[in-house]
Amino acid sequence: MTDKKQDYIDQGLQDLNNDGVDRRGFLKCMAWAGTGLVWTMSGGIPVSQAFAKGMGKHAGKGSDFTFVQISDSHMGFNKPANQDVIGTLKAAVDKINGLPTPPEFLLHTGDISHLSRQEQFDNVDQILKGASAKDVFFVPGEHDVLDDNGKSYLERYGKSAQGAGWYSFDHKGVHLIGLVNVMNLKAGGLGSLGSEQLEWMEKDVKHLKHSTPIVVFAHIPLWSVYPEWGWGTEDSAQALGYLKKFGSVTVLNGHIHQTMQKVEGRVTFHTAMSTAFPQPQPGKADSPGPMKVPAEQLRSVLGITDVNYVQRQHSLAVVDSSLA
Amino acid sequence: MTKKNIWVAALAMPVLVALLLMAGSPSVMADQPSAAGTDVKIDNFSFGPQTITVGVGTTVTWTNRDDIPHTVVSTDGVFKSKVRDTDEKFSYTFTKAGTYPYFCSVHPKMTGTVVVR
Numbered sequence: 300m301t302d303k304k305q306d307y308i309d310q311g312l313q314d315l316n317n318d319g320v321d322r323r324g325f326l327k328c329m330a331w332a333g334t335g336l337v338w339t340m341s342g343g344i345p346v347s348q349a350f351a352k353g354m355g356k357h358a359g360k361g362s363d364f365t366f367v368q369i370s371d372s373h374m375g376f377n378k379p380a381n382q383d384v385i386g387t388l389k390a391a392v393d394k395i396n397g398l399p400t401p402p403e404f405l406l407h408t409g410d411i412s413h414l415s416r417q418e419q420f421d422n423v424d425q426i427l428k429g430a431s432a433k434d435v436f437f438v439p440g441e442h443d444v445l446d447d448n449g450k451s452y453l454e455r456y457g458k459s460a461q462g463a464g465w466y467s468f469d470h471k472g473v474h475l476i477g478l479v480n481v482m483n484l485k486a487g488g489l490g491s492l493g494s495e496q497l498e499w500m501e502k503d504v505k506h507l508k509h510s511t512p513i514v515v516f517a518h519i520p521l522w523s524v525y526p527e528w529g530w531g532t533e534d535s536a537q538a539l540g541y542l543k544k545f546g547s548v549t550v551l552n553g554h555i556h557q558t559m560q561k562v563e564g565r566v567t568f569h570t571a572m573s574t575a576f577p578q579p580q581p582g583k584a585d586s587p588g589p590m591k592v593p594a595e596q597l598r599s600v601l602g603i604t605d606v607n608y609v610q611r612q613h614s615l616a617v618v619d620s621s622l623a
Numbered sequence: 624m625t626k627k628n629i630w631v632a633a634l635a636m637p638v639l640v641a642l643l644l645m646a647g648s649p650s651v652m653a654d655q656p657s658a659a660g661t662d663v664k665i666d667n668f669s670f671g672p673q674t675i676t677v678g679v680g681t682t683v684t685w686t687n688r689d690d691i692p693h694t695v696v697s698t699d700g701v702f703k704s705k706v707r708d709t710d711e712k713f714s715y716t717f718t719k720a721g722t723y724p725y726f727c728s729v730h731p732k733m734t735g736t737v738v739v740r
Contacts, residue, residue, distance in 0.1 A: 414692060414706060441729045441730075445706040446705050446706055484729075485698075486696075486698045487731060489731070528732065529731060585667050587668065588668060588691050589690055
């Protein structure tokens with residue numbers, strides 16, 4: 300760690316209310332030379348510090364773990380923006396395997412395939428078998444539910460899911476919820492969760508303690524990134540309403556093929572890079588299609604997201620790393 | 624011819640010529656659909672032209688020129704394409720007059736209309 304970064308962390312620590320509950324949640328951005336951006340809430344600075352320094356005062360207090368989010372592998376895409384999505388997905392797996400702390404599982408936030416074809420899903424499954432983390436949890440993107448209303452996706456990834464593929468699970472005290480917002484999209488509309496899924500979600504979180512850290516993952520952003528390009532979910536406000544009581548909510552999305560972050564009270568929203576191709580920033584192009592960059596820059600705009608959880612901290616530290 | 628007649632003829636001729644030319648050019652006649660207007664190009668996350676007007680019995684063909692797959696789906700359940708990747712086409716023959724709004728079910732902000740007269 301550089302001296303500059305240590306100074307920054309120390310300065311942040313002075314601002315903290317040290318009773319373990321920080322609800323102001325202002326965002327600090329720390330530039331980390333060479334490996335990408337570390338975004339963390341003020342309550343999260345000791346989290347990343349503990350992670351970097353190897354546990355610190357939280358050693359032995361309970362389970363700490365990391366997991367990785369990857370997204371938008373678009374297996375089968377072969378246009379100029381990236382003619383080797385297999386290679387870049389493999390590079391993402393290498394990146395995962397090179398992390399200092401092995402992740403305990405992976406989340407894939409959708410657009411696994413490019414055209415919902417069996418061989419495309421197969422390819423991704425085979426490549427991910429090479430990752431150190433053997434458990435992978437998926438949610439579909441709109442490219443995964445083409446033509447067959449999600450039947451191939453569900454047969455492969457939805458065995459313990461309900462409806463169009465939503466589910467939840469617990470890992471060492473954290474409650475993770477996988478949502479599907481790419482089905483039954485209406486003309487002119489945005490992503491959509493639908494009433495059946497929302498009812499399920501309300502029941503799913505009703506009896507959880509307020510101190511349970513929540514991670515929600517879904518393909519299309521659950522906040523309004525850029526509605527003109529469909530980058531938002533129509534009924535996400537209702538879903539987020541069910542999570543109001545919780546002290547720590549992290550929302551992980553994909554779809555937009557770039558990193559974006561927003562903090563709203565105790566909710567941190569984060570979108571991941573794609574492992575296939577980048578897309579333009581909101582409004583910076585005619586349309587949100589694949590963005591061509593010089594070949595030597597491609598891997599610097601693709602990447603993975605490492606998420607760090609330390610028990611008793613009220614936020615998760617989210618670290619984006621590019622493939623180059 | 625008298626001077627007056629010459630003037631009338633001079634004025635009438637271009638009008639007559641214009642009318643004859645117009646009759647021969649279907650695209651100017653408002654109630655006659657254009658043969659060229661049966662193709663819709665999909666590019667840059669949009670349908671072009673966004674609204675087309677065709678006659679009953681016309682087959683409209685959508686061609687995807689974008690580098691991303693799209694679909695063509697009627698909002699009223701009248702027609703629905705399979706996913707169309709780059710250079711793939713979808714055609715539908717409109718046998719009944721009416722207005723047919725449609726969209727891309729993968730990128731629902733993309734909308735278009737076929738008006739059938």
